[in-house]
Amino acid sequence: MADLNNKSIYTRAVHAGDRNDAPVATPVATPIYTAASFYYDEVETIDHIFAGNQHGYAYTRYDNPTVNALEQLVTSLEGGFASLATSSGMAATHIAMVHALQGRERRILAAEAIYGATIRLLDHVIAPTGVAVEYTDIFHLETLEAHITRFQPALLFIESISNPLLRVPEIDKIADLCKRHNVLLMVDNTFATPLLVRPIELGADYSIHSLTKFLAGHGDVIGGIVTTTEPHWPTLKQLSKTLGALLGPFEAYLTMRGIKTFALRVERQCRNARAVADALAQHPGFGRVYHPGRTDHIDHATAARLMPNGIESALVAFEIKGATREQMFRYIDNLKMVVPATSLGDVHSLMLYPVMASHRDVPPDTRQKLGITDQLLRLSCGIESADDIIADLLQALN
Numbered sequence: 193m194a195d196l197n198n199k200s201i202y203t204r205a206v207h208a209g210d211r212n213d214a215p216v217a218t219p220v221a222t223p224i225y226t227a228a229s230f231y232y233d234e235v236e237t238i239d240h241i242f243a244g245n246q247h248g249y250a251y252t253r254y255d256n257p258t259v260n261a262l263e264q265l266v267t268s269l270e271g272g273f274a275s276l277a278t279s280s281g282m283a284a285t286h287i288a289m290v291h292a293l294q295g296r297e298r299r300i301l302a303a304e305a306i307y308g309a310t311i312r313l314l315d316h317v318i319a320p321t322g323v324a325v326e327y328t329d330i331f332h333l334e335t336l337e338a339h340i341t342r343f344q345p346a347l348l349f350i351e352s353i354s355n356p357l358l359r360v361p362e363i364d365k366i367a368d369l370c371k372r373h374n375v376l377l378m379v380d381n382t383f384a385t386p387l388l389v390r391p392i393e394l395g396a397d398y399s400i401h402s403l404t405k406f407l408a409g410h411g412d413v414i415g416g417i418v419t420t421t422e423p424h425w426p427t428l429k430q431l432s433k434t435l436g437a438l439l440g441p442f443e444a445y446l447t448m449r450g451i452k453t454f455a456l457r458v459e460r461q462c463r464n465a466r467a468v469a470d471a472l473a474q475h476p477g478f479g480r481v482y483h484p485g486r487t488d489h490i491d492h493a494t495a496a497r498l499m500p501n502g503i504e505s506a507l508v509a510f511e512i513k514g515a516t517r518e519q520m521f522r523y524i525d526n527l528k529m530v531v532p533a534t535s536l537g538d539v540h541s542l543m544l545y546p547v548m549a550s551h552r553d554v555p556p557d558t559r560q561k562l563g564i565t566d567q568l569l570r571l572s573c574g575i576e577s578a579d580d581i582i583a584d585l586l587q588a589l590n
């Protein structure tokens with residue numbers, strides 16, 4: 193860089209300290225690269241990078257070293273070919289859906305009872321662009337196959353664990369079915385995380401995360417990511433370069449820091465959820481209890497087949513027996529440790545009332561049909577001691 197000794201203070205303010213020689217030592221953690229653009233000793237290098245003949249950094253909307261480090265990390269965990277980090281989980285779902293429809297029939301089939309904002313995305317953003325959207329029961333493979341045969345969608349969208357009843361679909365069999373019918377399979381793997389299940393290894397084309405939840409894990413960052421397979425990668429990356437709904441380097445850094453402990457956290461959170469489920473199931477104050485690790489869960493066999501033994505879900509859902517709406521509110525207000533906030537996957541336990549929050553817009557009769565009663569609560573277990581979580585849940589009954 194230029195010798196600044198004789199330059200004015202205006203000049204030194206923008207040049208001094210920056211763009212010095214590369215450090216001789218390797219930092220043990222990935223630095224936060226905030227630069228919007230990058231340059232090389234020879235301009236020809238940038239030419240090769242822009243042309244796509246050489247990997248490197250030119251402009252952060254294309255590639256950023258901090259964000260790339262996070263993408264490599266998640267790719268490794270998910271067992272995919274490459275990943276694209278985005279500004280939120282919804283941005284990840286959006287770009288992946290737009291990608292899946294490129295050059296294909298404009299029809300999407302989605303599982304019933306998926307995340308509320310994903311339904312809004314499909315019905316109010318994707319459908320108005322001329323895409324036919326239908327919803328289906330993914331828990332009966334024959335019905336699903338019949339629906340696919342009739343509707344011939346380009347894409348099937350499912351979640352690896354559903355909210356709030358924690359249904360677990362047979363992802364591997366659904367993937368086989370999709371392959372036979374030339375349908376792409378996209379799995380929102382937010383609730384399960386790659387510790388429990390890795391959809392791409394089971395045959396899916398895309399695995400999506402809201403990084404906001406278990407992967408970042410501390411309730412202090414919003415982000416998303418799409419992991420995909422080799423054939424889809426070049427066009428997905430190209431789409432991202434154009435749309436630009438990227439994750440910033442600060443969020444990428446925070447997320448990567450969080451992911452270092454994700455397996456430890458999620459394993460503990462799953463064991464806590466199971467302990468909570470078993471304790472509440474024995475207590476007369478509670479109604480139905482849902483946890484896929486328990487043999488009384490409708491998808492226990494699938495969870496046992498696809499997930500590691502004893503770590504099937506960090507969430508648990510349960511009913512307060514016979515409670516009115518007022519009693520439900522009082523129960524939530526009575527919690528002394530569990531945090532009554534939206535979201536899930538944080539290090540602290542979080543309680544959500546589905547009929548008031550996530551399923552507010554679902555008509556009451558549909559909710560009833562799905563089994564989402566006015567007495568149902570969803571708990572995302574944190575890494576606290578299971579005994580302390582259970583004690584808080586029991587004392588709140590009073």
Ligand SMILES: *Cc1c(COP(=O)(O)O)cnc(C)c1O
Nearest residue numbers: 280281282307380382402404415
């Ligand atoms: C939170 C969530 C999303 C959306 O993620 P954001 O980061 O909030 O945009 C999508 N799917 C599931 C299952 C989620 O829990």
